[in-house]
Amino acid sequence: MAQTCETAKLTKRAVDTAAPQPNGKQRLYFDTDLHGFGLCVGAGAKTYFAQGTVRGRFRRVTIGRHGVFTVDQARREAQQVLAKIARGEDPAEEKRKAAIRGFTLQQALDLSEQSLKNKGRSARTISDYRYIIETYLKTWRDRPLNEITRHDAQQRHLKIAADVAAGRFANGRERDARHGRGTADRVMVAFRAVYNRALRGHPELPANPCINVDFFRVKHEQTELPLSQLHQWYRHVATLDNPIRRDYLLFVLHTGQRRTSAAVARWEHVDFAQRVLHVPNPKGGHPFALPLTDYLVKMLRTRQRENAEAFEDSPWVFPAASASGHIAEPREDFEGVKWTPHDLRRWFITAATDLKLHPWDIKLLVNHRLPSGDVTAGYVQHEVERLRPAMDAIGAKLRALCKAKK
Numbered sequence: 408m409a410q411t412c413e414t415a416k417l418t419k420r421a422v423d424t425a426a427p428q429p430n431g432k433q434r435l436y437f438d439t440d441l442h443g444f445g446l447c448v449g450a451g452a453k454t455y456f457a458q459g460t461v462r463g464r465f466r467r468v469t470i471g472r473h474g475v476f477t478v479d480q481a482r483r484e485a486q487q488v489l490a491k492i493a494r495g496e497d498p499a500e501e502k503r504k505a506a507i508r509g510f511t512l513q514q515a516l517d518l519s520e521q522s523l524k525n526k527g528r529s530a531r532t533i534s535d536y537r538y539i540i541e542t543y544l545k546t547w548r549d550r551p552l553n554e555i556t557r558h559d560a561q562q563r564h565l566k567i568a569a570d571v572a573a574g575r576f577a578n579g580r581e582r583d584a585r586h587g588r589g590t591a592d593r594v595m596v597a598f599r600a601v602y603n604r605a606l607r608g609h610p611e612l613p614a615n616p617c618i619n620v621d622f623f624r625v626k627h628e629q630t631e632l633p634l635s636q637l638h639q640w641y642r643h644v645a646t647l648d649n650p651i652r653r654d655y656l657l658f659v660l661h662t663g664q665r666r667t668s669a670a671v672a673r674w675e676h677v678d679f680a681q682r683v684l685h686v687p688n689p690k691g692g693h694p695f696a697l698p699l700t701d702y703l704v705k706m707l708r709t710r711q712r713e714n715a716e717a718f719e720d721s722p723w724v725f726p727a728a729s730a731s732g733h734i735a736e737p738r739e740d741f742e743g744v745k746w747t748p749h750d751l752r753r754w755f756i757t758a759a760t761d762l763k764l765h766p767w768d769i770k771l772l773v774n775h776r777l778p779s780g781d782v783t784a785g786y787v788q789h790e791v792e793r794l795r796p797a798m799d800a801i802g803a804k805l806r807a808l809c810k811a812k813k
Contacts, residue, residue, distance in 0.1 A: 414439050417446055419478050422453060444485040455481035459492035468498045503611035513548040515605035516540050522604055529690045531667060539597040543567050552605055553612055557619035560595065564620045567591040588623035595620050632746050634757045634808060641809035643741035654710050655725040655734050656751065661703055661802050663755030663773045665690055666748040670734045672724040677707055683791055689774050697772065698795040700802040758804045759797070768797045
């Protein structure tokens with residue numbers, strides 16, 4: 408907006424008679440007694456200000472409206488502002504610091520959580536962030552972010568690693584140093600993400616203090632059973648006393664799903680007519696559908712019939728006598744076989760790779776993102792029927808590997 412400038416001794420009478428330009432645009436009046444003190448007169452308001460240059464940068468600070476401030480009050484406020492400018496203090500920088508002085512880690516966590524929801528991230532991902540912050544950074548929750556220093560982040564990272572290894576978390580259960588280091592890394596990764604989200608909205612915050620954290624980068628031991636020895640695992644699964652747990656493990660193996668996604672499968676997600684399983688809330692938050700092989704359809708039909716006898720009106724495909732109503736912990740100890748529930752997903756992907764299926768088809772089946780930098784990948788659609796031959800081939804290979812060797 409174009410402005411004109413005039414100089415005058417700012418008195419009550421001068422302020423009362425000050426007027427904007429004839430066309431209604433702003434007019435500035437600069438006081439002849441106090442250099443840098445002025446009045447901005449617009450069509451609807453008269454506002455006092457002080458201005459000056461700090462380290463080569465022009466700064467204009469609003470003091471307040473005439474009527475709220477008298478001329479004498481505004482002049483005294485202007486003198487304080489101009490004194491700070493003369494000492495090299497930047498009023499704009501102080502204002503920014505004041506705005507984030509009370510912005511706590513808890514508020515940053517809430518902001519990050521809302522951002523994840525807007526992006527469609529899964530409820531599990533969101534709850535993991537909150538659990539990590541509220542468990543391992545509990546004493547930081549009410550601290551302003553700008554008070555968490557680089558030294559704080561570095562020392563807390565080391566302390567978490569030591570505390571977890573000593574059993575000060577997880578109900579006192581002692582863990583090894585490798586587990587403690589892995590947990591410490593995950594905590595700082597979560598804190599870094601929450602801080603970065605706050606930094607986007609408040610650029611006046613200091614740089615992320617995690618730049619001073621030396622991550623351990625723990626390498627996980629490759630203890631999973633090789634795919635070629637899958638029959639050893641299957642031999643134990645086939646003899647489980649609980650048929651629901653047995654079918655659950657085989658279902659995860661033959662679908663490649665994450666353990667939680669399979670555990671929360673409901674009958675409303677199963678379309679027997681189309682032979683499709685709908686996965687509405689997977690990790691990553693993008694719903695998708697999986698083709699069901701004849702083997703899986705037969706298993707689910709049996710499970711539906713038997714569930715009705717043991718768990719009346721249960722909506723879960725794999726019900727259990729747990730607080731959630733479905734299988735919550737799928738781990739089983741098999742003598743002579745080292746494995747984890749996530750190995751089932753690994754075996755599915757490994758079998759698909761051995762069949763030399765297209766990498767993009769494998770990614771679509773296990774709900775991994777296609778390459779973001781590849782233009783062609785953006786045109787590939789998740790079509791259930793197009794993926795059915797691949798699903799059938801993977802299932803056939805897994806069933807063959809499960810057969811006990813002589």
